Amino acid sequence: MVVQTERDEEIDLIFQALADATRRDIMSRVLVGEQSVSALASGYAMSFAAVQKHVAVLERASLVKKERRGREQLVHGNREGLTRAQALLDHLESLWRHRIGAIDNILAKDSPSAHGTEKEDTDASHQYQNGSN
């Protein structure tokens, strides 16, 4: 029922990239300011090559950008990539706001003395509940 689009693949890459603690840590460092791969590598108990691999995963997900300057490879955070993750979370937040509205309606239908609200049954979320049952 759901067609995998190029955008879906892009989102997959973002979520996979951020699923790792080291990569999240790299991400938070390079968002503060650009860093060379060797400077990043000195901060972790792992090889230069391993850190370079983590950076490559972040780069594929468009979360960081890498550029060569002289002998250094500099990494900086790409805020647009993170914005996509933020947008997804914002949608989840909207879903929870809807859920809370529905919960409010359920509780309002308990005996009035139990909570003291005066919610009428004409609330939008309630209509949605009726329409769906």
Next chain:
Amino acid sequence: MPVISTKTDPTNLTLTIVFTMAANADRVWRLWSDPRQLEKWWGPPQWPATFYRYNFAVDGQCAFYMTGPDGTKMHGWWRITALAEPHHLELHDGFADENGEPTGEHGITDMVVTMEPVDTGTRMTVVSRFESELHLEEMLAMGMEQGMTEAMGQIDAVLAT
């Protein structure tokens, strides 16, 4: 509307929702423990949920589907990972096949729910953390986004009167 505060953390793919209800903790707990209550609020707008398997206990498996406006069913599963009535609940949430079995697709969302008494009733905190996937994107792809926008508009209209 109850007071709501939210915090999103895109780096850790985490959403925290905090809200207060004018009801005691036992009453609030029933919103989760009774699947008939849960069905009234869990589904996104225009995607009501039906829980057809509900084992509300630690390690208990639950299965549900949500039905879209065109009759499309989206199946999901829960596994309860921690439970202390009426204050604490943790569960995993993921996509299921038609029999309610986890498909393993799109990873898991980890949810931690805490209820605590406050002067005005009960405060609920829900922390949702995505693992490595598109769970949410899938829901959006099914038209939830549009339904959501409509529902939010309706709520705003009610509040404005």
